[in-house]
Structures are given as structure tokens and as C-alpha cells.
Amino acid sequence: MNVDKTTTKHRSESARIREDRPDDSRPSSKRKHEYDESIDDPRRRHPFDTNALDHCETPRAAYEHLRDFLDVLGRSMMVASTYGMSLWDPYYCDGGSKRILRDIGFDNVIHENADFYDVIKKEESIPPHDVLVTNPPYSEDHIYRLLEFVVGTEIANQRPVCLLLPNWVSRRPDYETRFAIPVARGKCELFYLSPLTPYTYIMPPFVHREDRPEHVGSSGETTPYLSSWYIVVPSSLCRGNSFLEMMDAVARKRKPKAWVVARTVRGLKWKMKKVRQHVNANGA
Numbered sequence: 001m002n003v004d005k006t007t008t009k010h011r012s013e014s015a016r017i018r019e020d021r022p023d024d025s026r027p028s029s030k031r032k033h034e035y036d037e038s039i040d041d042p043r044r045r046h047p048f049d050t051n052a053l054d055h056c057e058t059p060r061a062a063y064e065h066l067r068d069f070l071d072v073l074g075r076s077m078m079v080a081s082t083y084g085m086s087l088w089d090p091y092y093c094d095g096g097s098k099r100i101l102r103d104i105g106f107d108n109v110i111h112e113n114a115d116f117y118d119v120i121k122k123e124e125s126i127p128p129h130d131v132l133v134t135n136p137p138y139s140e141d142h143i144y145r146l147l148e149f150v151v152g153t154e155i156a157n158q159r160p161v162c163l164l165l166p167n168w169v170s171r172r173p174d175y176e177t178r179f180a181i182p183v184a185r186g187k188c189e190l191f192y193l194s195p196l197t198p199y200t201y202i203m204p205p206f207v208h209r210e211d212r213p214e215h216v217g218s219s220g221e222t223t224p225y226l227s228s229w230y231i232v233v234p235s236s237l238c239r240g241n242s243f244l245e246m247m248d249a250v251a252r253k254r255k256p257k258a259w260v261v262a263r264t265v266r267g268l269k270w271k272m273k274k275v276r277q278h279v280n281a282n283g284a
Contacts, residue, residue, distance in 0.1 A: 045094075045113070057096035057202045058135045058164060060104075065195060065259045066133065066162055066229055067104055072246050073131070073160055076237045084108060088129035090116040091136050096202075101133075120149055135164035138225075143169060147179045150232065155186035161232040166225040167194075170265040187235045191244040193261045194228035194268040196275060228268060 074082030083105040089097045090111075098111035110127045119125050132154050136146045143165060154161050169175060170192070183190045200223045233243045241249075247261045257279060260271035 057093055058100070059199050059201060060100050061195065061197075061258075062135075062164055062199050062229070063097070063100050063104060065193060067106075068250055068254070068259075069162070069193060069229070069231060069243075069247060070106075070131070072243065072250065073233065073237070076239050076243075077130070079130075085130040086110065086128065087131050087133045088127055089134045090114075090119065090132075091134050097133075097135075117145070120153070123153065126153070129159070131160045131162065133162045138166060144178065151179065151182040151186070155183060155188055155232065155234075158186075158188075158234040158236060160234065160237070161230075163230040163232075164199075164227055165230050166227050167265050167268075168225065170230070183232055189233045189235055189238070189243055191231055191247070191261055191263050192228045192265055192268055193231060193247065193259055194226075194265075194272065195259050196257060196272060198223050198226055228265065 070085065071082050074085055077085070079085055085106070086108045087101060087106055088110040089101075092111060092113045095111065095113075098109045101109045110129060119127075132150070134146070136142045146163065150161050150163070170180075180190060200221050202221055231243070237243075244261055244263060251257070251260055257275050260268055260275055262268045262271050
């Protein structure tokens with residue numbers, strides 16, 4: 001197995017935000033960059049094959065929203081400090097996730113420029129960590145390979161998982177059998193956290209203009225799909241209320257309103273509608 005794509009990736013050939021992924025939404029030109037140390041090219045930054053359309057960094061807002069959950073999780077895990085938890089992001093793009101997570105207080109972040117699929121060939125190669133936090137490449141079969149790893153390894157070891165994925169993933173015909181049902185069988189809770197304002201991802205400067213879709217401007221900003229955090233927590237970590245209930249309580253108290261949580265992606269839509277109605281009526 002070999003990795004490509006990097007820790008936040010989403011690219012569409014349409015400028016508009018899509019909730020559903022059409023059959024022809026994958027790039028027709030993959031533009032894979034073979035790693036070659038003999039060539040001085042800023043695009044060749046990874047010791048594994050990559051797809052230029054997958055190079056995109058997770059925005060700071062996504063991690064700030066997730067921090068609210070990690071605070072609750074830390075209290076349930078009874079760690080000395082939430083910010084001392086070990087977070088592992090195995091998909092590397094330009095190192096942005098580690099920089100942002102450290103900037104918002106998480107000092108113990110594992111995020112290396114390495115081939116994720118090589119790392120997980122042997123379980124002893126997987127770095128010790130408390131929580132898996134990642135946004136995988138969206139092209140080819142990377143999402144499903146990640147879900148398979150989560151079910152087979154992370155859930156088996158009863159570790160919390162936070163995956164930033166397009167909303168369309170939960171609506172795929174095989175999502176329930178591939179992921180949701182195995183999560184429940186593994187005695188874990190699954191819920192979703194979604195922003196009220198869609199996340200805007202950033203294509204790094206090292207991705208050359210000829211490799212960027214037409215709708216991505218000089219800033220590198222793009223929002224091809226609506227996306228949410230898919231959060232999995234071992235039920236053994238619950239202290240009374242479910243994590244969904246605890247996060248719902250946090251969301252109600254949060255000002256200004258920034259995100260909602262629900263047991264299903266469809267439920268997220270209903271929650272967002274209610275919050276927006278409340279904000280419009282009350283101004284907060």
C-alpha cells in the first residue's frame with residue numbers, strides 16, 4: 001500500500017459547494033508527482049506519490065471547533081491536561097495541522113511527512129497516541145482505507161477518532177456496513193459536528209498554478225464540499241451522559257454560535273436550521 005494525498009484534501013472541478021459527489025467529480029487528470037530527490041522541484045515534497053488535487057490544508061476554524069470536543073474528552077479521560085493529550089494526524093500535506101494544533105494549545109501532536117499506509121503495515125510502527133485526528137485525501141479510495149483502519153485498529157484499541165470528511169461520505173450506500181455498524185459493534189458512540197459556516201480549505205503555495213482547478217484563485221482557498229467532523233468515542237469513556245448530549249450542552253452555551261452536533265448528518269441540517277432561526281430572531 002502507498003499513501004498519497006495529504007492531511008486535508010478536497011477538490012472538485014466545480015466552483016460551487018457540493019453536498020453530493022457526482023460520479024464524474026473525480027479529476028480526469030491525476031497529475032501524480034513522483035518523488036525524485038535528484039530534481040529540485042518544490043512540488044516534490046513527499047516521499048510517496050501524491051495527487052496535486054489532494055493538497056489542501058485544514059482551516060484553523062475546524063480545529064478550534066474540535067477543541068471544544070477535545071476539552072470534554074480530556075475531562076472524561078481524566079488526563080492531567082487536555083492539551084497534554086497525544087494527537088496523531090497521519091496524512092501529511094504541508095504541516096499545517098501540527099502548527100495550528102500547537103498554536104491553540106496542543107503540544108503533543110504527531111504529524112510526520114511519512115507514508116501512512118507504510119506506517120500501518122505493522123501495528124508496532126503506529127505511534128502511541130490518545131486520539132486520531134485527521135482529514136484524509138478525498139480522491140481514489142483513501143477515505144475507505146482510512147475507515148477500514150479505524151474499524152480494524154483504532155476501535156479495536158478503544159481509541160477516540162475525529163475524521164474531517166465530506167458530508168456525502170455518510171450517504172454512500174455502503175457507509176452503514178463499512179463504518180457505522182462496526183462502530184456500534186465496537187461499543188463506540190458515533191456522532192457528527194458541523195460548522196454553521198462551511199469550512200474553507202487552503203491549497204498550499206507549493207501547488208503550482210497549472211495543477212490547480214480553475215476555481216481556486218491565488219489565495220488557494222476552496223470549499224468544494226460541505227464537510228463535518230465524524231467523531232467516534234468508546235462508550236467506556238462516557239461518564240453518565242453520552243458525548244453527543246454533552247456536546248449539545250456545550251453548543252447551546254457557546255456564544256457566538258459556531259457549530260452543531262447530531263447523531264446523523266441529516267440531523268445536522270435540522271439543527272443548523274433551528275440555530276439560524278434563533279440567531280435571526282435573537283441576534284445571538
